[in-house]
Amino acid sequence: MSTPRALRQSFALRAGSAGFLALWCLIAAFPIFWIAVMSFKTPVDAFAANPLDVILGPETRARGHGLSLLDILVGVAVLWLTARLALRNLGGWVQRFSPPGLIALGWVLGAVVFGLGFVAVFLGLLPTVLGALNALAGPLGVPVIGLSTEHYVAVWAENAFYSNFLNSLLVTTGVVTVSLTVGTLAGYGLARSGSALAFWILIIALVFRALPHSVLVAGYLPVFINSAEILRPILGENAPTLYGQPLAVIAVLVSINQPFTIWMLRSFFQSIPAELDEAARVDGCTHFQAFRWVIMPVMWPGVITTGLFSFLLAYNDFLVTSLLLDAQNQTMVPAIAGYFNRETTTTDQVEAVAAAVSITAPLFLLVMVFQRQIVSGLTAGAVKG
Amino acid sequence: MKFRTFAAFVGPSVFLMLLFIAAPLTSVFLQSFQLTQPVLERVEVETCTPGFVTQTCVTEIKTRPLLDEAGNIRTTTEWVGGLSYARVLQLGKVGEAIAAGAWGDILSIDFWKALRFTLTFTLITLPLVIGLGLAIALAVNNAAKAIRGQIIFVSLLPFIITPVIGALSIRWLFIGDGIMTAGLEWWLARDISMFAQGWTIELLMLFYRVWHVAPFAFVIFYAGLQTVNQDTLESAIIDGASRWERLRYVIVPHLMPLIVFVALIHLMDSYRVFEEIVGFSSQAHVISLQWLTYDFLQPDDAGNRAIGRASASAMLTMVGIVILLIPLLRRTWRDHRGA
Structure with a gap:
């Protein structure tokens, strides 16, 4: 389909509109993304003046909480697989196993079971396996990004x-x-x-x-x-x-x-x-x-x-x-x-x-x-x- | 539909609204003319301290609250007319300030300070929200179809986030030597502290509110843009209208009902500005009307809540929103009667 010539936009207009949109998306997502990053760092890193320090977290890494390249790769792969399973297969399983008439209940139950399974694999199984793998992987196993979940543990477990x-x-x-x-x-x-x-x-x-x-x-x-x-x-x-x-x-x-x-x-x-x-x-x-x-x-x-x-x-x-x-x-x-x-x-x-x-x-x-x-x-x- | 069936369907909802909205309104109205305070008694107390030869004794008169059998503080409630209103408005001080020509002094009274902030906040954010919402809607409408879904997803995030948390997330970017403050200091080559004076906090609050509400305006305008009549647009082109003229004379008039709708909702919501004060902890510099009522309702050090003054300030807040809404309500009224 070709646009009529009169409706065609000049390059400057298209670039301006795309640039504005990119800027808006950045502004919309940045504060939320940033507090998510901060929450995984030690206080010194979280409130550092240099943005790179906040992202990479040298202080957190120095204290022995970090992710290696291998961790990141495996983590992303697991996340991707989970998303794929949730989008493609979860619906089918719910349809198959829930009794007729109770499909809504089936969805709730399916989502809960799926969520719990994901938490068990991602937070329970993965760290243990990767801990062993990192020791074998050599340079790939050296932590590059500081990341610690101690604040979440403090908030959820200690402060109830x-x-x-x-x-x-x-x-x-x-x-x-x-x-x-x-x-x-x-x-x-x-x-x-x-x-x-x-x-x-x-x-x-x-x-x-x-x-x-x-x-x-x-x-x-x-x-x-x-x-x-x-x-x-x-x-x-x-x-x-x-x-x-x-x-x-x-x-x-x-x-x-x-x-x-x-x-x-x-x-x-x-x-x-x-x-x-x-x-x-x-x-x-x-x-x-x-x-x-x-x-x-x-x-x-x-x-x-x-x-x-x-x-x-x-x-x-x-x-x-x-x-x-x-x-x-x-x-x-x-x-x-x-x-x-x-x-x-x-x-x-x-x-x-x-x-x-x-x-x-x-x-x-x-x-x-x-x-x-x-x-x-x-x-x-x-x-x- | 017969009246009885109609009543059966609408009944529960109307009952809830009467019990939890209309009834509290009347009770707030009545409370604003009442004053509840502990009953005090004056007693003569003799305190003696051991001294050489004789004890040193001091008699003094102390005021203390009377207790009932259960050990609770006894309170009385009396009708005091407009006393609570007078205490909130402090018209005497306002008169003095005007007589002395010192207009700035009026803003040292909590109520007038809150009113000033609430009104400027409402009126400044309104055009910004509508303008930014429209700009994003036009830009998204201009973007490739494949990425629109993702853009809408990202845009919805500021809208959906808990208001207190949203305000906090902006605050954490600027607090102390947070990265934004550090960046600004580096850029302007001067020392900046965003939370030391009122106007910088207000700027952050304005920014937060526009960030929070613009997505709402955007989604509504974007939906409106899908129904713009293409034939009218084409005939405008044939008539030689430029892009700007098409926007001004075809698209904006088409969106006008939606712009009024967004303005109505935004006026209601931003007049209630409250979460920003909590999130930015700005009560020392900037307060809003709703926060004023909230503050009166919080128990003070002795555990008393200033219900009378809270009710008075609540009634005054309500008068304000009614005045702001009258033009828009009349419009909705006419539209519905016409339809």
Whole structure:
């Protein structure tokens, strides 16, 4: 296909556009790439003024933590093989071994097993094998890049970051499930009803979407702290104190997220032709049956996309979780504030970097797997205008 | 759809929004006129220290909080009218500053300092985000099809990252003698410390916010670019429109609804600026409205939370967002009524 001459671009324009794009990609990825590099070095290297020192890590290497050329080659090969297996074969295995009807569960289980297998091979088996090989390999086995995982060990094992991780897992799972259940019902109702009431609910939801979260938290906090006394007349002696309860935070985050969720799901439901549920109604379905058995099966892409955004909101939240949860129920993001506020030594700082990278890694995987859904979700809200 | 079915579908969601958004709003409104403080009593205390011949005794009057049976500090709540608002706004000081002609002094009051930063932050980032988003969208649209997927992947990273972590990752590049600071020092041949004064921190915050939100604008504009009418473009070419004129008179008007949408979302989000303050630890120099409320809500050294003042500043924050949003809300209103 040849472009018409009038649309052809001058060399300067094409070079400028490509250069700009390259610059943007660099700026977009650099800070994230850099903290990932820093997290594997000793403090002296991580905060060195010379970028080469940060990448190569002479100090880390001197302390006996390093990768040889052989390590790098084998590591890259294993990573590549894993990616290939995940993309080509994992789907087939899941299809084959999961019982019919439970394919979603099969995917979750398959991903977990695959992830654990990868961790076992990459972090368990590989270092031992390569340690032996390096001794035999001569010049190829000499460390060239300093790399140490001591900060990750410190963060996850010694500082019990895994408990924050489990709290995050609990809160995000709760928020995504509840928010989708409530949101799909409301989104469907709003999309199929042309009444003035539906319109008003949407406008008010838009105003609620704009509220700063601190305004709302100022309302929750006194009630949550004193909830045991307030609820005692109704619930009796075992009235709970809501402050510090993950379940209360789930309810709060779900509600804060509702306006966004119903707007997005409504626009997805609107893209499904109304004839579909009319046909189901003619065949004798109630509204709810039509929703459950006819509309939901074709709505999965929209639900997954909205779920991703609920996940991001719950996972990334700092304000609500840091004010409404106490120390033992803290999620990952507020917990990291403890690190960089402490910051007494540079080791603390690098541990904070390692914790930050640990929080970012799942998000990175998420974009890799769900890029298409995220893009479609971003545009779904906008394109209807 | 009958009203009953509609109510059954929408009910749970509306209930949650009423319970956790509308109800707290009313309670914040009421709290902002109340003051909760510990009940204090004044007691005469005699302290004696052993001395030669006789003891030395001192009697003094001390104020201490009253305790109830369970040993908790007793508190009272009373209606104080606009006292909390007055404490947050400090209009007296503002009046003095204006009378003395010292406008800068107003910015030493927390609320006005926060308001100044929040507004400048919102208004400066808005055109930058839209401009950069549009530029990236045009450049990606111009790039080879094979690499677009990878570029979108890389571009999504700043958008998806946890805001506090994103701010931290930029901060770590500049902190102390971090590589960026070292690079700048080498380039400008002078000593630089990015976190010693307010304006450099603000620059980093602006940079962070644009970095964080531009991908969102980009993805939306990029989707819009796919639906530009090719015939209109061709006729513009035949009419002799230059590349710039085509952009100005065909593409931008086509994207206008999307630009309004991005502006609406961005206004809402950047008015809530908060994570930057935490990530850059800038509370000593720069604070935002939402951070002010957050700070009032944090327990102080005695374990008290300034709920009254927090509510007052929260209400004032809300007034601000409503004023900012009115023009855009009216537009959405008209569009929906028209449709």
